[in-house]
Amino acid sequence: MPSPSPFPLPPSLRIGLAANRLHHDTPDAALFRLVREIEPVVRKPLAPTILAVGRTHDAIRREGLLEDYDGLVRYPYGREGGLMRLVSRVVDPDPATAIHAAIYLIDPVDPSSTFPEAVALKRQCIIHARPFLSTLLGAREWFELRAVAAGASPNPALDPLFDFGSQTIALVAHDARKAEMIELVREHFDFFDRFAMRVATGTTGGLLNELARELRPGRSGAWVRALKSGPLGGDAQIAELLLDGACQRVLFLEDPHVARQHEADIQLLERAARTVTEQVACYGDLATARDWIADAARRAAVSPAPVPRPAPDRAG
Template identity: 55%
Template structure:
């Protein structure tokens, strides 16, 4: 455990590297979301040799709760007020030197923590989306993503058995949302993983995206006239808010949201509302926010079939 950020070792077997951050709510007591995650995922973290670069407050909480104490891949960054989060943003974008880059970020977010609106927090998510790297803001998503990493690394399905409820698609509802520049990507993702997505108990979508997905489903032999997804309003007309209510009610456990990070949106407040609903329901809801992240997730779950 050290303040430094060692360079990534060369070679295809080099361990994956993730930033780890937690708002105060999720690290302030011994049964916090951070501790729940580390307890449940410690065997897989060790098996995968994951490198974790932990911002100060979260690192101190792991020490307090005696989690991952002797894990050689645990590294401390400065506190957020000292630039720790800013350093994570830089390393998501590639860092300053070869070997600095992080492969993704777990950021356990509290929707009412003022720092969730700070520039570095918003930039972190944007850079993850821009570079196609996982940005994981909830406990459910953080637990699930370690299972994804394990399955992608070729660990046996039995290794993720303790996390099986998160992977039981037949008992869940998924929301499929895409900005205009990403709608083609969403249709391509649904086409490539149609059978996997069809395993969900239900699918919902915002207006235009939902129409495109239903057309795709009917072209693939889904019963004519029977919607593959339930359509809500388009995003600018309130569809994001409607899906946010489903999330808050426990009626939607997964949000696949393909964002365009390069275009200002008139309904930005609606988008943030939906995201904050996911954070509020973080113990049961997760989000995939780029085609690259969603493809990694789908490929991993197909290993369980």
């Protein structure tokens, strides 16, 4: 008979959590800002089990956050296999022990973010359709949407996150995922049309512009700003937009099963997003993207209408 797991989990929402040192080395670091913001909805209504890798767990406790919250479970230090265990939880076939999302706040210049277990965590999340959230904005948004789905009222302080009409989204898809991207945009064209601007690499951009002409034949101009193809520098162009604050969302449907000759360009894009961790949210698989769209629509439906501002008195 197999021995019981040393890390028993209750049957609830389960989240893997890790953060590089940069994100918990000062009181205003990203990890602490995230936990302070989400603590009310973590306690109720979400009540998740949070599997926090050693140093991340210890930092949360040291800062006095989530005190007396039994759902915060300590995993070993990364050097003792904590992050490796989170990878195993992603692929775990047992619904009672698998995690539903992985949050890994990454310092883009920390060498540990390129260790095999870090790369495998993202890859397995994509394969198994689990959100992999490596930026502060992505984690904040995910918790807000999960809380609203669980019955909480929208946090009005987070309304700017969902003001898609003032944002730019990058739409990228590897060859094996291009058909999925086109179908996703076809199904949710009105959602993507809300963004102030859309950019895409190479072939994906051309296909999306063809789709827009099909769905909105009366429009003039390109619906998507098509950049170079990924291997020829399109990923680098998007990275620059991220660094300049000119793009806030990246939907990158990746194919994790093939070797990619331009892997360095993909890593560059990811590093740029993590450099401006407060400004960019990234989504890497079709299921996560669909959930994001549906959850954003749910939040919009239950958010109170904005109060109209009175017209200025020009009577003199």
